[in-house]
Amino acid sequence: MADESGNGKSSVMNNTQLRNFLTKAVTDVFGTMVSMKVELLDSNTTANLEGERLVGSVGFAGRATGAVYIHVTEAFARQMTGAMLGMKPDEVKNMADVQDAVGEVSNMIGGNLKSHLADNGLSCVLSIPSITRGSDFRIEAVGAAQQQRLVFCPQQADTVVIVEVYFKADQ
């Protein structure tokens, strides 16, 4: 794992740059598509998700290999979906729609990162999004050179959004 001092292992971006890049990508995606302001919490935060949650993920493979995960509670996922589709959260009945919306948000954040990596010589391809749903599981990366865990607090919601990124670049 890379340290938090900004001396990450990739020549493309150190951990501080990765953190800043992801913060901008996440705030852009939530601001534009979900019409919701999200604020990055301090890296020492202990905020976490309780109960049923959804994790949207996209992977990328090539000269850079890794994945982006977006963790949200099921209730907040409905709220996001409603905001994206112009509906109230309780009008969102279909779980497939919720999964699709969370998947699309992951795709946009992952696509942003993938494009940045490709522009810096680490060409790779993006996977289609997938969704993991449950209440008692952990995601761990094997062999990741860099990883980041960012916790965002969305406005008007009593929860957090957790974004995790793992990647390894060809040197």
Added chain:
Amino acid sequence: MAVKILTVDDSKTIRLIVARAFKSFDCEIFEASNGVEGIAVAAREKPDLIILDITMPIMDGTETLRKLKSDAALKPIPVIMLTAESGRENVLKIAKMGIRDYIVKPFKEDQLIDKAGRVVNLQSKSQGKAAVKTLADAVSILVVDDKPAISQQIAEGLSNTPWKINGKTSAAEGMHEASSSVPDAILISLSLDGGAGFNLFQQLRGFAKTRAVPIFGMCIKTDTETQSRAEQTGFSGVITKPIDIEALKMKLIRAMSIDTSLLYFSMDENIQYLTLTGKVTSQVTGEVERYLAAKINDMANAGMNKFIVDLSKVTDFDVPLIRTIITLVQSCQELSIRVRMVGNQTVNVKLKAFQEISDMTLDASLEEAQAVLLGQPKPASNQASEVTASESMEGKAPANASAT
């Protein structure tokens, strides 16, 4: 005709967002969730525009685009890529394959509309209904002028209408206002600093939602160079300062296709009325003639044959009104519609100055004209009130009018 737009994206969320973005436009939206379906729908529907995602299962956007461009029938269909992947290499690759444009996710609906509007002619659904707007309808007019007094003058001058005047003092504020709530007409000062008025015009014309909104430039009367530049740039017209509110009102009415026929035409008990008041200018007769032929044809189709022209409240008029009256009488005669004309002494004296219609009969009141048309006795107070010679206009075609 509705513009056909095909959205190809594996995400239902994105397809719904795309469909919602075009909701206020006259568009027919088709959806496909991958490239294979997309090509099939494109072949069947021949859309005017395809909005294509890149990362999709079964057949991705790049492969879909390659297949579209290798099919002679589908090749001409413009494609806008909608992608989360904005990397240079990716963009260059798809650009070389012949896309019209691309949009990077996340995107705003306005951005999509703006780019699509550069490729296809997007017509707001409300535009189709604009023709039926009347003077009783509230329309919004955006005035962009760094001098608030101008907006205020226009608002006060048009205060006898239900129109809402929204004044903004900079091009940036004007653009923001127009994009968030599309006005029915826009007035822009052409003396904003640095040619900002002209720049704003170009921005508004490039923005799909405001592309068809009438935009007038405003400048001082003596600045003919700016007026000429505005006309060449494509402004709907130029309003000169000091502003003649009545002239402005007429220009806005025409530009917004407002139906003003209710100002002049009315119907009661199977009789069609044309009522003119005050000074009848050539602008007014022009307005009347816009509707006249249709009104007379509608009467004939509805089996109506009685028409009263009420000039009793006219204070002044000239040749154009005479021409309109002659046109009206001749058209009615062709369709066996009986016409009576109501006038006062002022009208009578003036009519006599025109040889071709000097012998027209005027009734002194509406009641008298109605009685004649309905075959009833004239009202007692009007028994001897005809204001001119006894010959009836009915069945008598005037010669072509000319000023005397």
